[in-house]
Amino acid sequence: MTITQIAGILPAVVFPAATLVQLIRMIRARSSAGLSVATWLLFGFANLAIYIYTERYTEWQAIIGMLFTAGLDFAIVGLAFCRYPRRRPALEVVAPKVLGAV
Numbered sequence: 681m682t683i684t685q686i687a688g689i690l691p692a693v694v695f696p697a698a699t700l701v702q703l704i705r706m707i708r709a710r711s712s713a714g715l716s717v718a719t720w721l722l723f724g725f726a727n728l729a730i731y732i733y734t735e736r737y738t739e740w741q742a743i744i745g746m747l748f749t750a751g752l753d754f755a756i757v758g759l760a761f762c763r764y765p766r767r768r769p770a771l772e773v774v775a776p777k778v779l780g781a782v
Contacts, residue, residue: 692745695727699752703759712760720760724753 702720706712727750736742 688739688741688745692741695745695749696752699723699749699756703752703756706756706759706764710764712764715756715760717757717760720753720756724750724757727753 702715706715727746731737731742731746731750734742734746
């Protein structure tokens with residue numbers, strides 16, 4: 681196996697694995713708290729764009745590393761919006777400060 685082949689296999693394993701970690705964490709926590717939806721949306725579009733740019737449409741490394749990862753990215757976004765939307769915290773009622781009170 682050449683260095684070029686290893687370089688193609690590495691992102692095909694690392695990108696989906698890293699994305700699955702976030703997806704599993706969100707499902708287990710049943711929450712999207714702390715999640716940047718914009719970031720995952722941008723990752724999804726970036727993966728689609730790099731797949732098109734590289735023109736390696738039939739190679740399994742490109743399909744898994746870019747298309748599958750893009751699908752996972754969009755799944756995270758979809759779950760964040762539909763299944764686990766962030767809830768706004770309730771407004772706290774704060775007693776007015778009295779002048780001279782410490």
